[in-house]
Each structure stands twice: as structure tokens, then as C-alpha cells.
Amino acid sequence: MNTTIDIQIKQTSQSKLPGTNFENLSFGQVMSDHMFVADYKNGEWQNFSIEPYAPLALNPANATLHYGQSVFEGLKAYKNENDEVLIFRADANQRRLNESAERMCIPPVPEEIFMEGLAKLLEVDRNWIPSNPGCSLYIRPFIFATDDYLGIRPSLTYKFMIFTCPVGHYYAKPVSVKVETKYTRAAEGGTGQAKAAGNYAGSLYPAQIAQKQGYDQLLWTDGKSHENIEESGTMNVMFIIEDTLITAPTSKGTILKGITRDSVLTLAKEKGLKVDERFLKVSELKEALETGKLQEAFGTGTAATIAHIYKINVGDTDFELPEKPKDAFSYQVLETLDAIKYGRIEDQHGWITKV
Ligand SMILES: *Cc1c(COP(=O)(O)O)cnc(C)c1O
Numbered sequence: 001m002n003t004t005i006d007i008q009i010k011q012t013s014q015s016k017l018p019g020t021n022f023e024n025l026s027f028g029q030v031m032s033d034h035m036f037v038a039d040y041k042n043g044e045w046q047n048f049s050i051e052p053y054a055p056l057a058l059n060p061a062n063a064t065l066h067y068g069q070s071v072f073e074g075l076k077a078y079k080n081e082n083d084e085v086l087i088f089r090a091d092a093n094q095r096r097l098n099e100s101a102e103r104m105c106i107p108p109v110p111e112e113i114f115m116e117g118l119a120k121l122l123e124v125d126r127n128w129i130p131s132n133p134g135c136s137l138y139i140r141p142f143i144f145a146t147d148d149y150l151g152i153r154p155s156l157t158y159k160f161m162i163f164t165c166p167v168g169h170y171y172a173k174p175v176s177v178k179v180e181t182k183y184t185r186a187a188e189g190g191t192g193q194a195k196a197a198g199n200y201a202g203s204l205y206p207a208q209i210a211q212k213q214g215y216d217q218l219l220w221t222d223g224k225s226h227e228n229i230e231e232s233g234t235m236n237v238m239f240i241i242e243d244t245l246i247t248a249p250t251s252k253g254t255i256l257k258g259i260t261r262d263s264v265l266t267l268a269k270e271k272g273l274k275v276d277e278r279f280l281k282v283s284e285l286k287e288a289l290e291t292g293k294l295q296e297a298f299g300t301g302t303a304a305t306i307a308h309i310y311k312i313n314v315g316d317t318d319f320e321l322p323e324k325p326k327d328a329f330s331y332q333v334l335e336t337l338d339a340i341k342y343g344r345i346e347d348q349h350g351w352i353t354k355v
Pocket residue numbers: 074195231233234235236256257258259260261300301302303
């Protein structure tokens with residue numbers, strides 16, 4: 001790749017690779033050796049570097065710590081059979097990072113800084129990308145305010161960083177979910193569409209209540225009427241009822257525009273499944289569960305790709321979903337997506353970048 005930005009590289013003298021057990025990786029606990037860092041000051045991004053992964057020095061008055069002016073992304077890189085490195089839909093993550101940034105008054109990161117910083121980081125930490133089946137490298141780009149100032153206004157300085165974690169085979173264990181009709185994740189006019197740090201802090205308390213009741217995750221409903229299903233935990237959620245795939249539309253700004261969501265919808269249409277982007281009412285979901293019309297329910301997101309839902313709590317009732325046939329859509333689409341990501345089938349959508 002031709003580079004247009006100048007990146008200073010400081011390699012670690014103490015790689016953590018020899019001490020890392022790639023057979024037993026849990027999500028987000030082991031970080032690779034290096035990180036990419038850029039600073040925003042005087043109105044532009046500058047000081048591009050790759051340096052050893054290490055703690056940051058922050059001022060106690062750091063604006064992010066107090067007011068949460070911070071956005072992030074999540075994507076993955078894979079190795080194919082020829083040991084080449086493939087990134088899945090990085091361009092879409094780069095665009096979404098800047099959409100989130102705009103909502104939070106954070107300056108956008110130009111495409112070349114994102115892509116060249118990422119490509120260089122993957123080159124330096126190439127040996128951290130697992131090649132065992134089902135494993136991948138999770139990539140976490142993020143931007144946060146760095147002004148040392150207690151006033152509430154957009155910061156004048158920021159850091160853009162990327163670090164990575166090797167992640168193991170995500171045995172997407174089926175999950176149980178509870179329809180949440182008291183607390184709200186996102187409201188129209190709010191920040192639900194942005195991958196903004198504070199959204200996740202606000203979701204912890206209601207999720208914790210559900211977990212104490214024995215459910216893995218929430219099925220969020222809209223903030224106004226609590227009648228419409230929006231998302232599940234930090235995943236988009238899809239239902240198949242009477243051979244139609246139903247998922248919430250992103251037009252109201254309350255749904256995170258998942259890249260897995262978009263990929264699954266694209267493949268569903270190609271596989272000839274009817275797709276209906278509309279809000280599913282809680283009452284409709286309940287009826288579909290009672291009458292056995294709900295065939296499949298699953299979450300979609302980068303970490304798990306597809307998380308099958310086996311139990312849904314609506315009001316006072318727990319409903320177990322029927323056992324899925326081997327050729328269920330959610331199994332098929334997971335297999336197709338994995339085959340594209342690991343380069344086992346041709347990428348017909350321009351989703352893969354080789355670095
Ligand atoms: C990140 C995220 C998703 C999934 O997005 P992907 O691009 O598929 O990983 C869905 N919902 C929320 C709230 C998210 O933060």
C-alpha cells in the first residue's frame with residue numbers, strides 16, 4: 001500500500017507474543033503489542049505513530065472522563081489459507097466512526113489516516129492475527145477528547161487510537177433475552193445511532209437487572225411507547241416470522257447501523273428470503289411466540305456475527321423458541337459470512353480488503 005501519511009514506528013523490545021496462549025483467548029482481555037496514535041490539535045490531525053501498547057497519562061480534568069466526548073468502532077481482521085490478512089468492511093467502519101464523531105462534535109478522521117494507520121498496525125502486529133480456525137483479530141479504533149478543562153464545550157484536542165486483540169472462536173452460545181419496557185437505550189433525537197461511549201454506560205444498569213433475573217441480554221424497545229422492538233444488548237436483532245425476516249429500520253436515529261446487520265440483509269435478499277425493515281411490535285412478537293409463528297430470532301454484531309436467541313421474556317412469560325432445523329437461515333448466513341471473511345469463497349460485494 002502506498003502511504004500518504006508519515007508514521008513514526010517505535011517497536012516494543014518486549015513482545016508479549018511468547019507468553020500468549022492462542023488456544024484459550026477470551027474476548028478483549030489480551031491486547032496485541034502495539035497501538036496506533038494520532039493527535040488532533042490546532043485544527044488538524046498530526047503526530048502519527050505506532051508505539052508499544054501502554055497506559056496513557058491523562059489529566060484529572062480530561063474532558064472525556066467527565067463528559068464522555070468519545071466514540072469508538074469495532075471490526076475484525078482474518079487470515080486466509082495462504083496466510084494473507086483480510087479486513088472485513090473497514091471502509092464502512094471508517095465512515096460510521098465519522099458519523100458518530102459528527103454527532104458528538106468530534107472532528108472526523110480522514111480516510112487515509114484511518115486506513116493507513118490500520119494497515120501499518122496490522123503489518124507490525126501481523127503475528128498477532130490468529131490463523132487457527134474460527135479465530136480473528138478484533139480491532140478497536142476510537143477517538144476521545146483530551147482537553148484539560150472543566151467547562152462543557154467541545155474539546156479542542158483529541159486522540160485517535162487503534163489497538164487490537166486476538167480473539168478466539170466465539171462459541172456463540174444461544175442467549176436468553178428480556179423485553180425491556182421501563183428503561184430506554186435510545187430516544188428519537190438522541191445519540192442511539194452513534195457508537196458513543198455514554199450510550200453503553202447508560203445501558204449497564206437495566207442490563208444488570210435483567211441478568212439478576214436470569215436473562216443474558218435485553219431486547220430494547222423504543223423510548224416513547226415501549227411498544228416497538230429496537231435492538232438486543234449491543235447487537236441489532238432480527239426475527240423470522242412466516243418466512244419473512246423482520247428487523248427495525250434505522251431511519252429514526254435510534255438504531256445503531258450495524259455492518260453485520262447490513263451484510264445479513266444483503267445476503268438474505270440474495271438467498272431469496274423476504275426482508276421487511278419495519279418495527280416489530282412487542283404484541284406481535286408475543287403473538288408469534290404464542291402461535292409458534294416465530295421461526296428464528298437472533299442478534300447480529302461484529303463480536304459474535306450471529307447470536308441465536310433461545311428464550312424471550314415478554315411481560316410475565318418466558319417463551320422458549322422452537323428447535324431450529326439444520327438449514328435454518330441464521331446457520332446458513334453465518335456460514336456464508338464466515339466463508340467470505342476467511343476468503344474461502346469469492347468476495348462478490350467488495351467487503352474484503354487485503355493488507
Ligand atoms: C456495534 C453495535 C451493533 C453492531 O454493529 P456491527 O457493525 O454489526 O458490529 C449493534 N448495536 C449496537 C448498539 C452497537 O453498539
